[in-house]
Structure formats: structure tokens, C-alpha cells
Amino acid sequence: MSALIDCFDDINKSAPEPIYHQIKQAIEDRIASGEWRAGQKLPSENDLVVALDVSRMTINRALRELTQAGLIKRVHGLGSFVAEQPRHASLIELQDIALEIENSGASHASKVLSLESVYASPTVTELMQLDEGATLYRLRAVHYQDELPLQLESRYVNPAAMPDFINQDFTRMTSTAYLLQQFKPDEMEHRVRAILPDQQTRELLTMADGQPCLQLTRRTWKDEQVVTYVTLTYPGDRYELGARYATDEYQLR
Amino acid sequence: MSALIDCFDDINKSAPEPIYHQIKQAIEDRIASGEWRAGQKLPSENDLVVALDVSRMTINRALRELTQAGLIKRVHGLGSFVAEQPRHASLIELQDIALEIENSGASHASKVLSLESVYASPTVTELMQLDEGATLYRLRAVHYQDELPLQLESRYVNPAAMPDFINQDFTRMTSTAYLLQQFKPDEMEHRVRAILPDQQTRELLTMADGQPCLQLTRRTWKDEQVVTYVTLTYPGDRYELGARYATDEYQLR
DNA sequence: GGCCTATACTTGTATATACAAGTATGTTAC
DNA sequence: GTAACATACTTGTATATACAAGTATAGGCC
Numbered sequence A, B: 001m002s003a004l005i006d007c008f009d010d011i012n013k014s015a016p017e018p019i020y021h022q023i024k025q026a027i028e029d030r031i032a033s034g035e036w037r038a039g040q041k042l043p044s045e046n047d048l049v050v051a052l053d054v055s056r057m058t059i060n061r062a063l064r065e066l067t068q069a070g071l072i073k074r075v076h077g078l079g080s081f082v083a084e085q086p087r088h089a090s091l092i093e094l095q096d097i098a099l100e101i102e103n104s105g106a107s108h109a110s111k112v113l114s115l116e117s118v119y120a121s122p123t124v125t126e127l128m129q130l131d132e133g134a135t136l137y138r139l140r141a142v143h144y145q146d147e148l149p150l151q152l153e154s155r156y157v158n159p160a161a162m163p164d165f166i167n168q169d170f171t172r173m174t175s176t177a178y179l180l181q182q183f184k185p186d187e188m189e190h191r192v193r194a195i196l197p198d199q200q201t202r203e204l205l206t207m208a209d210g211q212p213c214l215q216l217t218r219r220t221w222k223d224e225q226v227v228t229y230v231t232l233t234y235p236g237d238r239y240e241l242g243a244r245y246a247t248d249e250y251q252l253r
Numbered sequence C: 001g002g003c004c005t006a007t008a009c010t011t012g013t014a015t016a017t018a019c020a021a022g023t024a025t026g027t028t029a030c
Numbered sequence D: 001g002t003a004a005c006a007t008a009c010t011t012g013t014a015t016a017t018a019c020a021a022g023t024a025t026a027g028g029c030c
Helices: A019-032 A045-052 A057-068 A097-103 A121-125 A163-167 A174-184 A199-204 B019-032 B044-053 B054-066 B098-101 B122-125 B175-182 B199-204
Strands: A074-076 A080-084 A110-120 A135-145 A148-157 A185-194 A214-220 A225-235 A239-247 B072-075 B079-082 B108-119 B133-144 B148-157 B186-196 B211-220 B225-235 B241-246
Touching: A045 B019, A057 A074, A074 B054, A097 A110, A097 A135, A097 A148, A097 A174, A110 A163, A121 A225, A135 A163, A148 A174, A148 A199, A163 A174, A163 B072, A185 B186, A214 B186, B019 B054, B044 B054, B054 B072, B098 B133, B098 B148, B098 B175, B098 B186, B122 B225, B148 B175, B148 B199
Parallel strands: none
Antiparallel strands: A074 A080, A110 A135, A135 A148, A148 A225, A185 A214, A185 B241, A214 A225, A239 B186, B072 B079, B108 B133, B133 B148, B148 B225, B186 B211, B211 B225
């Protein structure tokens, strides 16, 4: 057991970051890296108290919050365990399409249709809460799953928030991966629709006539500012959104 | 200020329910009832310590969890406030379609197409994790927004979990309202698709030819048992799913 | 007026301690 | 063998206390 614990040498009690938070992060990292596998028993609170030399209440808070986040399961009287399947916190995660495709065992490729600086249309100006006449970066790309188009991405990015966006090579890294690496959103808004694609979309996604698309739009905020507004369009017969998650009392309203 | 507080006479320190939980519930009730309105300042932790005669850490836990749930906002050094807009915990809430429609200012009506006991098909048997040959309740209904059909509901219910489901009058109360009143789900699974409706669906939803539908399926668990499996079909041009919510670190994975 | 400071109040975090209650295991009594 | 019991370990909750740090206000100084 101690072998599991004494690797916690990254807790700094005088760091500005709260201790409970450092502990959460450390455990999360170990789960993400696979060092602690699903179902595996975690050190008990008392083990951690000894190993980290912090109060049990601090450990308890860290573990409790990890439970709420769905990363671990705790059983009264038994112990804490790495959750079998991490709970999805929302129907739509901010997941990189490349990862999503590759996790399903297929191969991902993407084609950048355009990456340019444009004047914001009135609609986009309002949606992104910008001043009139503002310029924006715009990316259009298609993502392929095993050579078959799966997603059409049409993204606007606020240059004030992401000045280097336009200089990136999005054939090497997806825009989602880039943005996730650059910032952590404060707030998100999602909308999901069923639409009939126009001619161009149909061609880009190589869809048959009359087939519908699932269309997801997302706005993402950081510091009260809309950073990106993206429309993701999927062929209805090739894609569905889904999530399974445990509920706590506040997820029902 | 004290007028706000001394109504907390419903805290029972010897009740089996944890005190922090009772406090959460009490505050939640006051917000839900409108007694405490959005933006209003809550009593401070110390106020509540005096009023409820509990430890500040207990109050703190209740308020902290309410913050995570998005019901209140706390500002370091200032105080706690009822959140302006309650955060949506998931894209798809378990919200009663009747409420959703009426909250938008329209009127809701519903028509029950059928409510019967049926043998589970192999597909449904598997989806609901039942034994072969099991019987199920099945409800089919259409929900109208201002006379215009908005949702086609096709629901299977496990009689083992909800024996009285078949005896309800779903012209008076929606199935969602009934089920929410009967139990609190442990777990949910959602899937969202874009589909082309079949002839019958098109007629029930009075849709034009070629228009797509947004289709949501949901399975709901209680005590390791699938209680209900429902398919909700919406006209693509009349409905979209959406949610805006604040993100905490664990909602991104 | 404008600026600084002291002060009071707020939330955020950390600790030590205590008891309750659930789970598993080993032991004893029958 | 089995049932009852004791024990050790676990998480769950509650408390009292302490200090840090952010916010607003009042008062004094220039």
C-alpha cells in the first residue's frame, strides 16, 4: 500500500493553491495516467493523513469532491475506489473530435477548408457580444472517420482572446485541442438541432439527398467574453450524441 | 435580516438526515418558492451559525455544495447571493414537457394515444435489461404547444418498479410528472439523433414531407434496474435542445 | 475633493477531535 | 456447521478553533 502513497511528494503546503485541490489534482492525474486503474482501491483517508501529513478533513474534502465529480466511488465502511466508468458531467463534453474518433478504434483525419480573418456579420456580432465592425478568425474544416466525413466544423474565434489562433496549423492539431490547451472556459452554451443540410454541406459530408444532419452549436466564455462560437454538423445517419451519468439531486430541475 | 433567518425552524439536529443536507434543502426550498429572489443576499455564515445553532463548518459545507450546484453565488469577502440564473446541470434536464411549454408562455395539452401492457420485444428486453418474455407498460402520447404538436412520446415502463403506472390518467398529469413524483433516478442515459420520421410520426406531428426530427432517447435507472425507456421525437423545425451552464474543472474531459 | 488607513465583516481554507455507522473478518458458543 | 458476537478498519458527519484574504465603509489627513 505504501508504494501507492509515497509518490505523493507533489503536495506543497505553503503553495498558494489549496491543499485539498492539490490532492484532488494528484489523484486525478494518477487516474488519468492509468497508474490507478478502474475498480482499484484507493488508500484510505487515514493512510493519506499519515502519508501527506494533512488533516483528515482536508483529505475528506478532496475525496468527497472527487466523488461528486464521478471520478471515484466511496462505500461507507469499505473504502474508496476508482470509478469504473468516469461519469459524464454533461451530455456534450468538450472533447476533441480526433480523440473521440480514435478512442472508437477508427482513424481520424481532417481537412482545413479555410482559415481566415473576416468581418463579423450582424448575427455573429450579436452572438459573440462584439462591437460592430469587429474582425474575427474563421475556421472551416471537415473531420473524417476512416476516410468518411463525420463532422463539418465552422468556427469563429475572437482574436482579442486568442490572437495566435490564425497562425496555427490545424492539419496537425485540431482546433479543439488547441483551444483546450490555451484556456479553460468559464461557461458554455450548447444548442442541438436537427436540420436538412444545404447543397454544400451535403457534398462536404458526402451525404445522400434528403438525409438530415445533427447540428450542434456551442458558445464558450472566458472572463465574460465569448471566445469561440462553433457550429458542428454531423450526418444524421453516422452520428449520435450520447451520455450516461449518475444523477445527484441537483441534476434534476 | 433576522426576519430572513428565524424561519429556519425546520432543522432537526437529531433527525437521521444530515444537518448540512437539511440546510441545503431549506435554502433550496426558499429559492424555489421565490421567497429568496435572484440576486438577493443570503444570511452570512455567522448569521446562520447563530440562528441555527450549528457549527460554521456545517453551514459552510451546505453553502459550498449549493454553489457547486449553481443555486447560489459566493463572493469572497462580500457574501452569498441567490444565483441570477440557476445553472443547468446537464444538457437535458428531466423536465416535464408541460412545464417547459408553459414556462415559455404557451399552453400545453396532451393526447394519450395508447396505454397498454405489452410483451417486450427482444430489442427492448435488452435495452431495459429484462428477462425474456417480460411484460411492460407502454404509453404513447402527443404533446401540443398551442395546438401544434411538439413532442411524440413513446415510453416503456418496468411494471416491477412502477406497478401503478398503468392505472394513471395521463390526460391529467404527464408521465414525466408522475414518474418524477414517484422516484428519483440514480442514473440516466441520453442519446440524441437526427432522423427522418416515418409516415405515422410525420402525421402525428403534422410535419411536412422531408423535414427531419430531433429524437431523444432516455433510459433511467433506480436500484440497478431500468425503470423507464422513453423515446421523444420532436419536429426539427419547431424544437431545439439547449443549455447554458458554468463549467467547473470536471465538466471538461 | 481625493487619498490613505483602520476596521468590521465576509468567505476560504486547514486542523484536531469526536462520535456514528457500515463492512469484513475472526472468534466463540452452541 | 452455524449463528452470534467482538473487533478492526472504513467512510460520514459535526464541532470548535484558527488564520488568511477579499470587500466595503468610515474616518482622518493632505
